[in-house]
Structures are given as C-alpha cells and as structure tokens.
Amino acid sequence: MxxxxxxxxxxxxxxxxxxxxxxxxxxxxxxxxxxxxxxxxxxxxxxxxxxxxxxxxxxxxxxxxxxxxxxxxxxxxxxxxxxxxxxxxxxxxxHDDFHPRYDALSRTYRYAVVVVNVRQPLLAKRAWQLHTELDEQRLQEAAALLIGEHDFAAFGTPPKGDNTVRLVYRSQWQPMTLEGVAGYTYEVEATAFLYHMVRRIVGSLVAVGRGQISLQAFETMFRSADLSQNKWMAPPQGLVLTSVRYPAPGEDSPRRTRVEREPHAT
Incomplete structure (x- = not known):
C-alpha cells in the first residue's frame, strides 16, 4: 500500500x-x-x-x-x-506519511471581480459582475488591515470548535482583465479559513470599494469579532483555491507542533 x-x-x-x-x-x-x-x-x-x-x-x-x-x-x-x-x-x-490537511502551512484563495455595463454570460461562473466602479486605494487600505494574526469571527464560523483566530500572510488586490473585461483579483493567504470567511471578506471589501461603508466602519466591524455585524457576502463563483503551501524539505511538519486549525474556507 x-x-x-x-x-x-x-x-x-x-x-x-x-x-x-x-x-x-x-x-x-x-x-x-x-x-x-x-x-x-x-x-x-x-x-x-x-x-x-x-x-x-x-x-x-x-x-x-x-x-x-x-x-x-x-x-x-x-x-x-x-x-x-x-x-x-x-x-x-x-508521498508516504503525507496528510494534505494537517501538513499544510497555508492556503491561498483568489477571487475575481469585474465591472461591467451589461451582464457578460461567459463570465457568469468565473467572476462577480458589478455595475459600480471600485476605488482601488480604498480596496487596498481595507485589505491591508487583515494581515497578521486576528480574531476573524466577524467573517465566519469555525467548522468545529470555537477558535476563530487565524494568521493572514497576504491580503491584496490586483487590477486584471478577464475575457477583455476589466476588474480586480483579490488574493488572500492564511493558515486556514473559517466557513464562508473569504466570501465575507470580499463582500465587505467590495462594500468599502463602492463607498457603501467607510474604511473606519469596516475596521470597527472587523475588530468587533461579531458575525452579526457583517451583512456582506460575495457570491461563490468568483472564488478559486489556487494553492496550498507545505514545509520545504527538512522543515518540520505542522503536525508535530500544531494547535488544531480548521481548513474549511469559502
């Protein structure tokens, strides 16, 4: 075997x-x-x-x-x-003695958002289609607040247990085009994710970028660690699990020192 x-x-x-x-x-x-x-x-x-x-x-x-x-x-x-x-x-x-969940150091997700005048059918399952322009600077400023170790209870629930603290290594937006349509991709890398965490993050960040909520209101909601304060959630179709990072050769597996982490996302 x-x-x-x-x-x-x-x-x-x-x-x-x-x-x-x-x-x-x-x-x-x-x-x-x-x-x-x-x-x-x-x-x-x-x-x-x-x-x-x-x-x-x-x-x-x-x-x-x-x-x-x-x-x-x-x-x-x-x-x-x-x-x-x-x-x-x-x-x-x-790869003997390998566990895809417990050996993982981090997971990276990417979310695609495009800005359109009319709905684009070819993008229906690939991106969130918006009809309002986004302020890139506001998007980036809000995304940067998430980097580091924080309680992300305002963005999701753990699949089991009650630990809602996660370490985010990267949280940033990039301009892009998809099938000739301009938009942005959001990329986030973290040790693990809460249930619906990425989609709630994207929904909240887009609300900031559209001017629906202020940067201060976003930060207050985030720091509250209260899911009931967050009414924003992006649809699923723009979200992609792009990579999972594991220890380099000779580096210890998280299984040997880990505190239980929940890998469920989206």
Whole structure:
C-alpha cells in the first residue's frame, strides 16, 4: 500500500462543494468513484480544504492510499479517464506519511471581480459582475488591515470548535482583465479559513470599494469579532483555491507542533 499526493483542479459550478454529501454531486465523490474504477476497491480521499458549492480550484491538494504496480504517470492518466471533464488531476506523486490537511502551512484563495455595463454570460461562473466602479486605494487600505494574526469571527464560523483566530500572510488586490473585461483579483493567504470567511471578506471589501461603508466602519466591524455585524457576502463563483503551501524539505511538519486549525474556507 502506497500513499499518493496529487494536485486537483476543478470547475465547481456543477457540484455541491468538495466534501461528499448524500444525494448530491460533489468533487470528492467524483474522485473517489474514479479511483474505485481504476483500483477496483473503495478509496477514501483526503483534501487540504473543503470548498463550498460553486467554488473552483486550480491547486486543491489531495491524498489517498492505493495498491498500484505501475508508474505514477500511468495512475494519473487512468484516473483522469474516469473523471468528468470539469475535474482533473494535474500532478501525482508517491508521498508516504503525507496528510494534505494537517501538513499544510497555508492556503491561498483568489477571487475575481469585474465591472461591467451589461451582464457578460461567459463570465457568469468565473467572476462577480458589478455595475459600480471600485476605488482601488480604498480596496487596498481595507485589505491591508487583515494581515497578521486576528480574531476573524466577524467573517465566519469555525467548522468545529470555537477558535476563530487565524494568521493572514497576504491580503491584496490586483487590477486584471478577464475575457477583455476589466476588474480586480483579490488574493488572500492564511493558515486556514473559517466557513464562508473569504466570501465575507470580499463582500465587505467590495462594500468599502463602492463607498457603501467607510474604511473606519469596516475596521470597527472587523475588530468587533461579531458575525452579526457583517451583512456582506460575495457570491461563490468568483472564488478559486489556487494553492496550498507545505514545509520545504527538512522543515518540520505542522503536525508535530500544531494547535488544531480548521481548513474549511469559502
């Protein structure tokens, strides 16, 4: 029995999130069903995080155990044959004693926002379409307040337990164009995320950028650590899990020293 580590990409539009749910299509179920067809046995897949309904990934990290006599490239190709067209393994390597959740140092999400005069159908599942211009300076100033270790209870709830403190390494906006339409991407990297945390952050930041709330009001809401004070939440379709960071060779795994962290996001 060997353990395999893989990077998984998916368009989450047709799925009720990553985690398996009874009677609903999920990314985890699709991957496990493909593995069963290749390996001939039921296989449990572990993931770095559980993305929500409609959320995408280019860098989800998964792991599973398998008895496989052929090479890694052959296994990757075989699994992809049985996966639906909107899900695919990008890389696959053998990695014993690897846990995608507990070994992770951080996760990075990206959110796309575009400003349009009329709705753009090709962007319907890829970005939040706004009809109001955004003030980039206000966006950046508000985003910068989130960097560091803080109580993020105003932006979400933990999947289990009551710890709402998270360490954010990066929180910034960048101008971009998507299918020729101008907009912004928001990128945030943190140790882990609360339930709906990224979408509530983006919704609140956009409210600042549109002038719906002041920078001071945003900071007051953030510091309150009170979810009831936050009425803003961005839709899921602009959100992508882009990468998960792990220790470099020779660096200790968080499993050896970690305090329980919850990886659920979106």
């Amino acid at each position: 060997k353990r395999y580590r893989a990077i998984l990409a998916y368009n989450g539009s047709a799925y009720f999130g990553y985690q398996r749910q009874p009677e609903h299509p999920t990314v985890q179920a699709a991957v496990e069903e493909a593995l069963e067809k290749v390996l001939g046995v039921k296989t449990v897949v572990r993931a770095a995080g559980r993305t929500d309904t409609g959320v995408h990934a280019t860098g989800q990290v998964i792991a599973f155990d398998a008895v496989w006599k052929h090479g890694e490239a052959t296994l990757l190709k075989a699994v992809n044959v049985y996966l639906p067209e909107d899900i695919a393994l990008q890389t696959l390597v053998q």
